[in-house]
Amino acid sequence: MGRKSFVVRGFIALGILLPPVPATHAQTSTAGGRRIVVLSDLHMGVGRDSSGAWHPYEDFRWATELELFLRALDADGEVGTDLILNGDTFELLQANTPGCSYEDAILGCTAPEALARLERVLGAHTREMTAFGAFARAGDNRVVVVPGDHDAALLFPSVGMRAVAAFDAPADRVVLAYEGFWRSVDGLIHVEHGHQIETRADRFEGWPRPFITRSGRQHLARSQGQRTVQALFDAHEARYPIVDNLADDTAGVRYVLAAIGAGDAGAAAPALLRELLFRMSWQQFRMDLDRGDVAPPAWNLAAVRTEGPAFLVASLPDDDRFKPLATRALEAGGLDRLADTLSDDELRALCDQRAAVRRARRRFERILSQLDPLGPPLVECPRTPETTGPRFEYFWQSRDRLFLQHFEALEGGDQPIAVFVHGHTHLADYRQGNFTRVEAGLPYVVDGFSPVRDAVTPIVINGGAWQRTVTPVMLDRVKAERQISDAELLETLHPEQLPPCYSFVQIDAYGDRPGPPTLRYWRQGEDGAWTAAGRCGRAISR
C-alpha cells in the first residue's frame, strides 16, 4: 500500500469555531491510507526533584519504553502513521510552581503561568520530546496533540505553539487539535480525550475554549473534579506514590480516604459521593454475553425517590471504601440536598449501574477490574412489573444514551462517526463489546462497544493510558497476599512496580471503512523483551 499525500482540509463543516491562532488545525489526515495510533494520558510532569529522585507527582518515568515503542512503531508497517496524543500528554495541573492559586477556586492558571509549567515539563522530558520529534520527522508520519483536562492549557495559543515547537519537527508534521478533538478527513474516526463525555466532573464549559476572564486576565477554568479530587491527590501523592496510577482514575480517591483513615468526608461528602457514583467506570462490567438483544428494564423511579438520600448510599456496594464515610454523611444529614438534585436520567443511570454490579457479582466475574468479584451484590432498584424477567436485562442503556447524546452534539460531518476513541479514565477496554461481529461465518467479540442497538458502529473504545496503571482488583489481591493495610500497600508500592504495560489503540489503514479498532499493549515480557500484544498479562512485581 503506497503512502498518500498530505491533504489539508477545512473543518468549517463541523461548525467548530476555531481559535484565532496561526497553527494548522488538526483535521489534516488523509482518510484510510494511513495507520492511526492513539496514545492517551502520558501525564509527563515535573520530573525529578533537586536530589535527582523522581518527584512524587511524576507519573511518566518511562522514557526508555517510549523510545523503544516509537522506534518499533516507525519500523513496523509500510504506511505513514498518524500518532494521536490524546490528551493529558503534559501534566499541567499537578505542579506547585507556579501555584496558579486564586481566591476564586474556579480560576486556574493564566497563559504565562501555564507556559511556565509547560517549560518545566519540557525540560524534564527532553528524551521523550526528542523521541516524539524523531518519530514525527520519519517517513510520512505525523503527530497530533489533542488537549485533555490536565493539559487544557495547551488551548492558550502561546502554550500550544510552544508545545508544538518542542517537537522540533516541520510544521506539517506536528499539529495541535485546537478544536479539542481530532477527526479523520473522511469523518469516520473521531478521537477526543474523553473528559467532555457524560456529566463528568472534569468537563469544561465552553470547550474548546475553557477560559474565564477576570480583571482583564484570561484564566484556565478549574473543573469541579479538579477542585474536589485533584487536591486530594496533590496532598497525598508524596506519601502514596501510586494513588493516581489506579485505573479507573477515581479508584485512588477511595484508597486514599481509606489509607488516611478519614473519619468522615465533611462538607465534601455530597460532591465526593456524586463524583464516585457517577464516575464508576462502565468498563468494570463485561458485556459480551449481552449483544444488545434484550430490552432495558423500566425502573420504578417513584419508589426510588421515596428512599431519599439513602438510595444513593445504598448504590455503593458494601465493600466500597467510601461507603462508611457516605453512611456517616447520610446519618448527619449531609446528603439531604444531594438526592433532590438528581434528575430522572441520573436515577436511571444509578439503577442501571446497580443492576449491572449485581449481575456481575452474582456470577463471580473475576475479569472485573474494579470490584472484588466475590463481594456482596447490590440490590436492584424496583422494576415495573411488566419488565421483570430475563428479557429485560439490558443495563447499559444509560451509558449508551450518554454516548449517543455526545455523538449528536459532535455530528455535522458528511458521514456518521464509525470509530470513537477516548481515554481519560486510564482504564482501557478489554473485550468490552456488547455485540459480536461476524466475519467469514465466524463471530468474535469486538473491543469497545456500540451504543447503537443492532448496529456495529460507531464503535467506542477507551484506549486507557500510556502509563503503568493498576486496577483495584489487582491491588486488593496484593493486599490480601501480603496481609497489609491500605496505607501500607499504598506506601510501599511505587510506579516502577506496576505491570510494565502501556495501552494504546490502533486502527489499521483501510479502504472505504475502518476496520475494528484494536486495543494493544506495549509490554515487557518475562524475558525482558518489549513487544506489542493484545493483553497486558503481567502482574505487580515485588
Add this chain to the structure above:
Amino acid sequence: MLLSVGLVVCPLAANDWPEWRGAGRRGILTESGLVDTFPAGGLPVAWRAPIHSGYSGPAVADGRVFITDARRPDLRSTAVVERALALDEQTGAVLWTQEWETDYAGLQLVYAIGPRATPTVDDDRVYVLGAMGHLLALDVADGSILWQKDYAKDFNTAVPSWGMTGAPLVDGDRLICLVGGEPDAKMMAFDKHTGKEIWRALSSDWEPGYSQPIIIEAGGARQLIAWHPRDISSLDPETGEIYWEIRHIVDMGINPATAVQSGRYLFFTSQYGGARMLVLDETAPEATVLWEGVGESDPEYGRDFNTLNSVISTPLIQGDYLYGVDGHGVLRCLEIATGRRVWETEALIGERTNWATAFFVRNGDRYFINTDTGDLVIATFSPEGYNEVSRTHLIDPTHPYVRRRISGPAVNWSHPAYANKHIVVRNDEEIVRLSLAKEH
C-alpha cells in the same frame, strides 16, 4: 383413558436410561453383549427421526424415547416454541408431542438453540425443563400436562446467560430441582405428583449455575449434592437442610460438569474456577477438601498443571486415578490422592481447542466415549496411558461453536442415551438410534 393410563405404574427396565447420565446419574452401562469394536461401515442404524434443535440428551424408559427441542417460528425474533416428544423406542415413530411458547431473549443467543436438560422419567411421568425454566410434568402415555412451573414467573428466577440446565431429580416422592428462585430457593423440592412445594434451600444472591444435582450416600446419610457457583452444598434431600458447604467460586457461574463420586472421594471440576477433590467423612455427613486445582481465572493458572479444568465434560474415577477432558480438549490422568498429573494426550479430541467436550460412560472395564466431534470411541484407561480400542463417526455435529476448530465449524454437546443394546443420539436436525449389539 388418561386416568387409566396414569394409574399404571411401569417399573423401569434394568437397561433403560431414564435420566441424565443414566439411572443414578453415574454414567454406568451395565449391559453385556455389546460390540468389542465398531464395524467398518459404522453402527447399524435402527431408525432416525427429524427433530428441532437443542442440547438436551434423550432419556429412554419402558419402550419410549423422550427428547426436548425448540424451533423459532420467526428467525428474526427470539420467540421460541419448545417441545417435548416421545418416540417409540423400536421404530422412532412419534407417539406424542407437547409444546410451549417461550422467549430466549436474555440468553446468550449464539447458544440459544433449545432446551439443555435431559428429561427425567419416573414411572408414568416424565419431567422436562425448558431453557427459560419451564418445568412440566407430563404423562408418559400421551404427553398431557400433569402440572407445571415457570421458574421466572413463579419463583423470581433470574435465568442465567446459558439458560436453565438442571435436570429434575426424582427422590422418593420428591422432585428436586435447581430453580435459582428467590427468596432462598436456589434448590427446591416439589411433590412429584402434584407439584406442591415441599422445601426450598440456598440463597439466590448468586447464580444457580449449570450443574446437575446428584444424590450420594456417605457418612451414614443420603446427601443431595448441589454444586452451584459459590459453594458445594450437601443437603438432606428430604428436608433441604444443609449438612455441609464448602466454598468453591466458579467464575461466570460456568459449572456444567456433574460431580463424580467414587467411594469416599467426591470430585468437582470447572474450567475457570478449577477443581476440588473432597473426601467424604465415613461416620457423619461431612466433607473436607483433599486438594484444590487452580482455574483458568486464577493467577497461578498456566504454572500448575496438576489439575483438571473441564468445562462441560464430566470426568471419571477409576481405581486411584481420575480421567477427564479439560477445557482445551486435552485428556488427562490425575492421581486421586494428590491431583498430580500422570499423563495427558490430545488423542481423544484430536486437537487443542476451547471448550472441547467428551461424555464418558463406563461399561465393565472399558468406556464408551462420545466426543463433541460426533465420534463414538471405545477406550480403556490406566495410569500408563489412554488406549483407544475403536472409533466410529456417529452423528454430524450441528451445535453452534464460536471458535475455529480443525474438526469443523460445529460441535455436538448433547449426551446420548445408552439403552437396550442401543445408543440414542441427537443433533439439531435428527435423533438417531443405533445398535451396539455384538450380534444381530
